Amino acid sequence: MNALKLLFLIPLFYSEFSQAQRIDKEIISFQLLKEPVFPTELSNRNYTITVKSPYNITKEDVVRLSKEDYQRKVDNYQTNVENAKYEHQERLKDYDAEVKKLQEKYKLESAEYSKLSAVEKIAATNGAPVLRLPSRPIINIPPMPVYQQPDLKDALIVDNKILASQMDVTGFSKGGNYLDIVIEMERTNFQDNQGKTFANQPTRIIAKQGGAVKLDKTYFSDFAEIASVPTNEINLNAQEKRYLQRTMDRTRNIINENFGYQTINSTVTLSTVKNKGEYDDLEKAYIYVTTNLKKLQAKTDYAPNKVAMENMQKGIDIWKSALTKVNYNDKKAPYNQKIGEYLYFNLIRLNIALGNYQEAEKYLNELQEHLVDIKLSYDANLELKRLEEKIYNN
The missing domain is CATH 3.30.160 (Double Stranded RNA Binding Domain)
Known part of the structure; x- marks a missing residue:
């Protein structure tokens, strides 16, 4: 199962009812031991x-660099002051030119406005011309540099x-x-x-x-x-x-x-039909899967894991076989769309939990082909989207 091993499982239970079919869900908490791309012998x-x-x-380097930066600012201060004065003079020139331009415009507009009759002045949408001048530029002399001890909290x-x-x-x-x-x-x-x-x-x-x-x-x-x-x-x-x-x-x-052997905490939700008689095989499959999940150990090349995986596969095979019996057009059939839904969700959830994303995608695609016949609830639709994201974001 893609070299994923399980450490322990803690089951929680809740149920949902659909017509005569009682479907129970078990939430299993477990840990996966994820083997690396390049395995290494234990020894x-x-x-x-x-x-x-x-x-x-070092701390001394940080203080030294801070003092050097301060000295550079001191050395450059007079140049920065002269630059500020020069830039201020340039802005004043631009300001004077803009003021002159606005005054000339105001003079022309005022002359034109004075030629209007009283009625025309009332009808004028903008009213009498108004002279609006920009603020005069203010010189911005930089402050004298002041040395501050470096903040060692942010220092590298x-x-x-x-x-x-x-x-x-x-x-x-x-x-x-x-x-x-x-x-x-x-x-x-x-x-x-x-x-x-x-x-x-x-x-x-x-x-x-x-x-x-x-x-x-x-x-x-x-x-x-x-x-x-x-x-x-x-x-x-x-x-x-x-x-x-x-x-x-x-x-x-x-x-x-x-290279590392990482333990990953995860959960998986598995469902089963509890009705006796017609669903005994599905109950048997559920027992195969959950019982053998709990037998797995987070150990590399652990022989009992192989036996547990083989027995778990027996339950998976029963689920896969049951899918061929599902009648999606007859709600009263023993193996109806509700049974098909829970089987597909089981196979998708289990394969995602074990890291078998290609297998999970296979059952996701099959389920999506049947969504015309399977009417998922609002919650089931949300879960399906989350499962799809897990598969394609892996």
Whole structure:
């Protein structure tokens, strides 16, 4: 079942009634042990991770850079004042020209208005001309720079050892080098585009398993939007700190997808018809599936799991066989559209829970072909959409 193993299951029950058919639902909570793309023998599950990046920043570096930035502002202050005065004079020239233009326009309009008769003046939609002048530009002299201690909370104080300590491989012990991983990172790159801030941080992951290269790929090269304002309106230190953490989290996820043994919490809802007699086979199928789900253990190459999976398949085969008996046009038939609905939902839910997305998609497509005959309730329609999203977003 796509190398997914179950740890434990906790059943909860509730029922729904449809005509003479009593359908019970069991909500099962369980854990999946998801095996990686590149499996590792249990005795070899040890790792070492090395991070190579430009980050080697201490508290002292942050203070030093802050003082250097302050000194640059002091050195440039007089130039900035002169630039402000020059820009003010240029704005005054533009202002005087605009005022002169508006005054001339007002003079012409007033002369034309004075020629109108009293009746024409009353009929004029805009009334008498009004002189409206813009505000006179005000000089904006920048304030003298004032030194402020840097906010170490937002400071990017980090080095390669700290970054490496944030990494782990689930199911492995730290130390040893059977799995040898090197992470090569660039600094976060910021980019302005249409008034927004974008960032990327190309990161190469090189992983050797027993000396053989299993993964060598560069990720996160595409720029992603991180702010709806340009870079000069954001705290770049805080943004880089946040983006670096995001890159580390995504890197850890990729490493564990490929090599880690991850436990995933999940639930599955399974239904059965409780009426005696005509539905004994379906009750038997339900017992096969649920009983053997509970026998599975989150262990790799665990022999009892194989037996449990084979017995669970017997129940699945009964469900599949029952689908061929469904009469979608006769509501009074023992195997009517309601039975078909719950069988399809069981097969879709179970296969999604076990990670068999292709098999789940197969039964989803079959169910959708019968939706002309099967009238789903509002809740069933919502669940079907959620199941479809799980299949296609996987």
